[in-house]
Amino acid sequence: MSEVLEDDPRFRHAVVLFNAGQWYACHDGLEELWHETLGPDRPVLQGILQIAVAHLHLERGNQRGATILLGEGVGRLARSGSEALGLDLVHLRQASTARLRCLQAGGDPAALPLPSLQPQP
Known part of the structure; x- marks a missing residue:
């Protein structure tokens, strides 16, 4: 299933949107795919989706909502491996965790790098 999903132009477009910080549009694309996906790719899509929505909350000044969704x-x-869907999940988790810890400490993560969806090394 993941090879099919990786080749889906909607998935590739959602990755581009995520990396461009276009959280709302990315969310729409990923959510559609998430509803259609079964198996081990489903929770990975959901995690990426939650990170995107967390950043949408940050843009809108909702730090509490951002903290909750980033944590989720x-x-x-x-719970996933280091890679799925052709993506480097270690990098995504590290960048997201740094921003989450900053939020949990009451800080502003704006100075930290945004998470990105990078191809597997």
């Missing part, structure tokens, strides 16, 4: 997304991805 990181937690969901922690």
Whole structure:
């Protein structure tokens, strides 16, 4: 299933949107795919989706919502391996975890790098 999903133009477009910080549009694309996906790729998609929505909350000034969803997304991805869907999940988890810890400490993660969806090394 993941090879098919990796080749889906909607998935590739959602990755581009995620990396461009276009969280709302990315969310729409990923959510559609998430509803259609079964198996081990489903929680990975959900984790990525939650991280995108967390950043949408941050843009809108909702730090509490961002903290909750970032924590859920990181937690969901922690149960996955280091790679899925052709993506480097270690990198995604590390960047997201750093931003989550900053939020949990009451800080502003704006100075930290945004998470990105990078291809597997």
